[in-house]
Amino acid sequence: MSEPHEQASDEESDDRRADSALLTLLPGLPKVLLHDHLDGGLRPQTIVELAAQVGHELPTTDPDELGRWFVEAASAGSLERYLETFAHTVAVLQTADALRRVAREAALDLAADGVVYAEVRYAPEQHLAGGLTLDEVVEAVRAGLDEGAAQAHDDGRPIRVVALLCAMRQADHGAQIARLAVEHRDAGVVGFDLAGPEDGFPATAHAEAFEVLQDAHLPATVHAGEAAGPASIDDAVRAGALRLGHGARLADDIGTDEHGDRLGPLAHWVRDRRLALECCPSSNVQTGAAASIADHPVTRLKRLGFAVTVNTDNRLQSGTSLGRELALLVEHAHWSLADLEDVAVTAAQHAFVHHDERVALVDTVIRPAYAAARGGRHRA
Known part of the structure; x- marks a missing residue:
C-alpha cells in the first residue's frame, strides 16, 4: 500500500504532466480578448523609433532594455506608479501616422x-497634443x-x-467621448469605457455620459475593483456598466463560514446579472491588487460561477500576451482545458458586437477548436 506522501507525489506528477500537455495546445487555441489598451501595447522598437521622430526622451533607446524598463517600472506595486509609465507611450502617439502604425501592429x-x-x-482625449481632432484620432486608429x-x-490568422x-x-469629457463613440458606432467602435x-472619481459623476449611451443603446464597461474595493464596483454598476474592467476586488464581498463561500449582496447581483469581469491577472499582481497568479481572485470567482474573462490589460507594461496570461493560470492555478474554453466562450458571449456575431464566433470558431483539442491527451 502506498504511503500518503507517495500518493500525493504521484498526483502532483500527474498534474504537472497534464499542465505540460495543455501548454503545448495553448498557442493553437482561439482566444478572445476584451480588455487591452492601445497605449499599453506598443512594441518597444516602435516606441524608440517614434520617440526619435518627435524628440521625446526615453529611459533608454535600446528596445530590449526599454521593454524591461516598462515591466520593472510598472511592477512597483501601485496603480499610480503603473500609470506613470504611460507618459512615454502617450507622448509618441500624437500623430495620425503613429496611431495608425501602433493600431496596425497591435492587430x-x-x-x-x-x-x-x-x-x-x-x-481619444489623450492624443490631441499634436493638433489632431477627436474624430481624426478615431479614424486613424480604425484605419490601423x-x-x-x-x-x-492574408497571413492565415483571421482576427476581428x-x-x-x-x-x-x-x-470632464465623459459625455463628449460618449457622443464620439455613438457617432463612430458604424465605423468599428462598439462601446465605451471609463x-x-x-x-x-466615481463613475456616477459621469451621469450625462451614461445617459448618452443609454439613449443610443451603446454598451459600456467601467474600470472598477482594481485599485478600489466593492464600493467602486457598486458605483460602476449603478452608473450602468454592463461589464467590469478588472473587478478583482469583488472577492472582498465574498466571505466564508461553516457552510462555505457566502456572497454579499453586490457579489450576488453581479453574478446573477451575468456582468462579465474583465480580469487581468499579471497587471493586478503588478499593482498590488492580487498577491500572485496562484492567489488571484479570478480562479475563485470562476469556480463560484461568475462570468469571468481573462485579459492582458497592458501587454507592454506586463510583458505579456493573452496566451501568456492563460499559461500562467495553467501553471500556477492548474486551470484545465475546460477552464480555458469557458473563459473564451464567456468572453465571446459578452463581447460588445451583436448577438448573431457572438453566436457565430462561439459555434464556428471556439467550440470546434476546443472539440478538436479534446482529442489529445490532457486534463479535461
Missing part, C-alpha cells in the same frame, strides 16, 4: 497570439486596426478587432 501581434476577436480600447486585421487574414473609446474619470483612477 498583428494579437493575431500572432491566436486571438480571434479583440476589443482594443484607448482614450483594419490594416492589421487584413494583413493577419474593434474599438472601445475611453473617457478618463478624472477629467478609465483612470477610481478613488475620488
